[in-house]
Amino acid sequence: MRMKDYGIWHDITWTQYYQNVKKVAMGLHALGVKRGDHVAIVGENKPEWLFSAMGVMSLGGIFVGVYTTNPVAECEYVVGHSESVVFFCEDEEQFDKALAFRDRTPHLKKCVVWDMEGLKHFNDPMLMSLDDLMALGEKTDQENPGLYEKIVEEGKTEETASIIYTSGTTGPPKGAMIGHQNYLWIARATEKITKMETKDETISFLPLNHVYEQIFDMMMHMRAGHIVNFTENTDTVMNDLRDVSPTLFHAVPRIWEKYHSGIVLRMADATWLKRTVFNICFKIGSRYNTYKLSNKPIPWYLYLGYQLAYFSVFWKLKERLGFDRV
Structure with a gap:
């Protein structure tokens, strides 16, 4: 995959991807997250979104995507209704939402923030940086060699992989449970239609808590091995699109x-x-x-x-x- 930061594209290899996912998974394991637990994620499309979601899934957990535009009340509903035990937040803005409702979501134990700008001197037992989580995961993996692989092997296709919540325009958001076998079937079907290969490139810009984007950035990515390009932000999509010139473009x-x-x-x-x-x-x-x-x-x-x-x-x-x- 590749990500654009301050106008420069940075490559992330499959080895780096695997190591980061493993560190996240083992970090969550050290925090007490176990198979079947729910973990919420809110953030723009970034490699960290994939590290977080894949880390949760490989541990046997269930990831729950949250729209970045959701106000505090809607974030609280999704986190509370799903009984999420950990909440991955992109930055201070999203973490502030969690601070506003944490007293009303008793299952929530920890918030892991990707970008700590503005929070480096904020002391709170609930707050943890992604870097610290991954350092904890690396330490846990070194102390328990082979544990991660054992946990992954214990996973079953019939288990739930994620919960996708509706936008809630006609009432309270409803959660749809998506199983690993659902994702696998969709990936196989999409592969037959798109004929995607390792040389292909896509661009990630639709919300990653939407199952459509997950298909291409996560499931098809693992199956076809193509390159996923993450735009710098929502305002640079058109310029980034011309930069990348993807071989496949998917959109609603x-x-x-x-x-x-x-x-x-x-x-x-x-x-x-x-x-x-x-x-x-x-x-x-x-x-x-x-x-x-x-x-x-x-x-x-x-x-x-x-x-x-x-x-x-x-x-x-x-x-x-x-x-x-x-």
Whole structure:
């Protein structure tokens, strides 16, 4: 995987990934987290999200994602309803939410913060940095060689891996239990459709507490071995997309609608000739894809028309969007 920090992309190898997950798992084990316990996670898409979630799962725990935009009341509901014993928080802002409701969530014992900026001199028995947790995990692993591998081997596919909570727009959020076998089945099905390989690259920007992003960043990542690229922040997605030029881009319908509306608005300000050429090419592309997706033979004249449209319009558009390798 790769992450962007202050404009520079940093690589994380599979060995580093494994070691970090192991340290998190053994650190949680030292804190008393056991198989079947719930651990909540709130944070933007970062490698730390994967270290935390995979660490919980490999220990036999159940991770519970929380939206970063959730107010205190909704965070409290998810953490309390799931009876989470540990809460991974990205930074001070998210940790402050936990401080506001911790007296009302008796199961919560520890908050592990990834970024300690602003909290380094804050003394609280509930607070622990991710670095300290991983140091504890490394020490525990050295004192108990082979224990981590034994715990992983004891895991069963029918066990629950995560709980995904709904957004709660029509009532209290509801938790959907996702099993390891569910994730494995989805990964196999996705692999058949996408044909992803180790040379492929994706970009992570949808919320990681959403199962759709988890499929590509966690389950398919483990199965296909492709490179997951984490954007610097939500404001740099478009620039980061052009930087990476992923070979596969996954998004929910709302994202595709925003792309479409953005293109349409840009074309509305274009010259009459450019608008006309674009509209003709768009119709050709639409007809071509109708044949393509239904596995019907493509007429020769439509094939030639599409090639002309692709190299005159679509290629430039894909390049500008960062889709030139998709």
